[in-house]
Amino acid sequence: MTGLKKKKVNYTIGVVGLGYVGLPLAVELSKQYSVIGLDLNESKINSFKKGHDPNEEISDEVLARASIDYTNQSAELKKCSFIIVAVPTPIDNDLKPDLLLVKAASKLVGENLSQGTIVVFESTVYPGVTEDICQPIIEQASGLKCGSEWKIGYSPERVNPGDKKHTIDKIVKVVSGMDKETLESVAEVYGSFTNVHKAPNIKTAEAAKVIENIQRDLNIALMNELSLIFEKLEIKTKDVIAAASTKWNFHPYRPGLVGGHCIGVDPYYLTFRAKELDYDPEVILAGRSLNDHMPIIVANRIIDKLKEKGIEKPKVYVMGLTFKEDVKDFRNSKAKDVIEALKKSGATVIGWDPLLDDDTIEKEFGVRNIHPKDLHNTDAYVILAPHNEIRKITIHDIIDKIHNGVIFDLAGVIKQSDILANDITYLTL
Structure with missing residues (x-):
């Protein structure tokens, strides 16, 4: 793990997608860099300009101190030398990855890409999406060759909405790049506000993100199943967990409903890719089913x-x-x-x-x-x-x-x- 770094390059950073992930990131980066925040939702942009986050994750006081150029005009990205894409990656009705938004963002970035720019994706995806899907879209839209005329990297989002303790500046960021030079540049930007872990390649960083949420999903599924068993045994799950937690290596997960746009969604990204490779991910899907x-x-x-x-x-x-x-x-x-x-x-x-x-x-x-x-x-x-x-x-x-x-x-x-x-x-x- 690498500690905080002083910035060496005075990037103009564009953040594409100002939701629960993009806005806190833009606010933090604006302390060190010139930041352009792009979101196609005009009402959201107007709210930001008035100093209010409609999601109420960032306080009005903090937002007022942030020096961010908010816009819904994608052409503003042409001013950027470092672009971060933080758009949602949901699943469709068939429980398959819905890459529509990340593909659209890639096209938008490509259409407004300046030569020499570094493009980093934060959206949760299965290993291979950044380089095999997003990169070609950007190349086609920009007419610029990745590697010689622009660079690509990946740093998975780790925002925990509603958590005022583990804020973005206190969470280690996994960073990756297509080559060593890109990796160091990505590490420099994120290292300006938090500690970073350098992954050996982009696919490793993509995989790290999905297994974080898969592990949590499976642990909650286990506790849900145990709670159903304990109900039949007429004992309280809460009391069982309290007793088991007295052992140093017990992980006290709680049963519950797994919703939201991350934990209940991300496992399907990896299981989709696993099936493409002719592997049946039984354990992951069993947890999801429960x-x-x-x-x-x-x-x-x-x-x-x-x-x-x-x-x-x-x-x-x-x-x-x-x-x-x-x-x-x-x-x-x-x-x-x-x-x-x-x-x-x-x-x-x-x-x-x-x-x-x-x-x-x-x-x-x-x-x-x-x-x-x-x-x-x-x-x-x-x-x-x-x-x-x-x-x-x-x-x-x-x-x-x-x-x-x-x-x-x-x-x-x-x-x-x-x-x-x-x-x-x-x-x-």
């Missing part, structure tokens, strides 16, 4: 328990709809799947998320947004993403509005001992 099925398992547990209480057509109140606590991002949120499964079982579902507006909740989740103080009664409380504002709700607020019902507390934020009413059933993973 985690994808967990929302239905959660919904069925709630419905089954309500039926035991004689409640056939329950009213269910679901709180915390984004994919992660204290993050506004609802992409691939498993709350959608839980709600859909509850509805299919005959439940009337309403919801609330303090980070989302009424229109977003109704459009994306198909439920009305009702604040807890406006809720009169319900048969079940379901707490999924435990945002700080949700954690402030006391058990007494809940008990007053639920009788002979069920509380499902995914993250275990409510103390079961606080539930004094004997007719309320408490569930968790």
